[in-house]
Amino acid sequence: MEKLPRKLRQKLSARLVNDALRSLSSVEGLVDFSSNDYLGFARNQDLSKEISNFLTIKPQKSGATGSRLLSGNHSLYVELENFLKKHHKSESALVFNSGYDANVGFFSSVPQRGDIVLYDELVHASIRDGIQMGHAKSYKFAHNNIGDLRRHIERSRNVEGESEIYVVTESVFSMDGDSPDLQALANFCSDNGCHLIVDEAHATGIFGEGRDLTCQLGLEEQVFARIITFGKALGCHGAAVLGSEALKNYLVNFARSLMYTTALPPHTIANLLVSYQYLKDVGSEKCQQLQQNIDYFKQQVEELGIAAIYIKSDSAIQCAIISGNSKVKSISAQLQLEGFDVRPILSPTVKEGKERLRFCLHAFNTQEEISRVLNTLKNEFQ
Template structure:
């Protein structure tokens, strides 16, 4: 084992030298500007109570599911909840996966066949990249949000063509021009897949996401919705046609060969959807606007984003990590995002705005960043 241990040490040392080593944190600072819990559902007593009420309506609730859904892990309640969520987002059907990563890997490894074409935005999430790598399709990347470059790649498409974007990008927080992308897909006969992980709960009249808000749910082939962000739970669902759902049950390996989520998790997901229309989403958007206004007033180098994800750019891993360390010492849970996760020279503080962040906390955070930047 000495040879492999030496390999591990050398790879870790390279990360140390590049100032890009990752470590886990068990005791985060108290003021949360880091998590994806945009609506505060992960800490919501109302959600906890409603989840318990949902469970009390069921009989013989087990601690675990006991197997995959194709064996012993399926329930009528699970299927009813899938349909409830599909209806909420305007789709015909949906299928649960144990995480957003599993959903993207399962969907994209199962769909494209040899001779098919996958076209993704260059900033697409790692789970989508991994799903594409496991498929037999030919993959092209187009420049971020560049419609002309997308059109040029669509002209190269063969077989079934799949275009994959995020409605809100997880590192930059900006929006994909999904209306225009959908029109291009229709022009070239391509199938559009949209990951709504960071839009669900934040956009749309009741948090249905940007696909629904832009009335594209009848034109989009599939949407991936995750529950571990604004909805405060865990897991994900792929939304689309009834045929797509049945296809994934038969061909998506990350669905077939994994133990199903326990019923407690399904009850919590349903509870989040039952509560979503009681949240004043405008309150969150007002806090986002305040952060942006104060950042620009103080001449901070901020990414263009109207989502809950905001980025303050630094020119190196060292400077981004230094800024994060000072903020953490002041009680702000802010993390640095380092290359190679983001492009070299685009290292940043990734700041998430939540409905529970007070105006005073937002103001204090901006003032501290201004002080750090001199």
């Protein structure tokens, strides 16, 4: 077998020198402070039984058998998309295989040559990748800074004239856990004729009575498109773009990540239908448990005197800044030895000097677990 080309070896070597080389790992038997399973749906045995019952009542093929434009658009897709558009208060919903596919498909096809995409500097890599695949010009604006966004719009309009302007943000940012002032941002975009796109990945199922932050704030009519995902609070897989019926029709015709890939299998769509029903039944209780854990975590951080290292966040994502790949990896390894699955986030995923421990909180975490992991972390700094 041919050896890895020299340039690729050099890139791997650079990662190794910077202690940033990644590898696949499987950690089992530890207290979960790492996964995106915020409400515990992925581990819920009652939910698993309900999915099995659903498939018994409505038997399905094992595979999708093709792309959605060919043989893969089975009847459960129609059922799910009809549910999603009603539940999330949207004119339409279009399901993709993942949040990554949804963002790549949307941003590579919707903004056109001559248009401008202005994106928050901390948006997810899938958004950036989609933008790079498209033909529009793009510029980042300072994190959650409407003033900087305004300057970019004024500068762009002075140069570009009649270009369409798309503004992109997240309702909960995946690496900092904070949120924009979405009401102010929506009003700003409406006043300035911009199309607002909100990635709701870490808010789906958590806010707005099991919907998203846009719904909670009543901004559905001011948002051009929302991307919701099912691999976090729903404990499943896949994503959807919410927007107008015209937008859905456009994406079906031009979003290559939808057109040229095998569709999700029927059992995945069945899982989503059952999970959403379960969310409607017990979601408020689970979200309340999650919020209590978030409040308790933040209280303990203050009482232990370690608030200075934490990024301010009201979400399930709580991050402790520990500069340096080697240092944050070392502390993460010690926490794992003590029985806690807490993962390090390394540069270049985040800026150098902003490496961090990322704590993901869940409805099923106990206060005793939260206290122990934070006390263990504090001891690492003494």
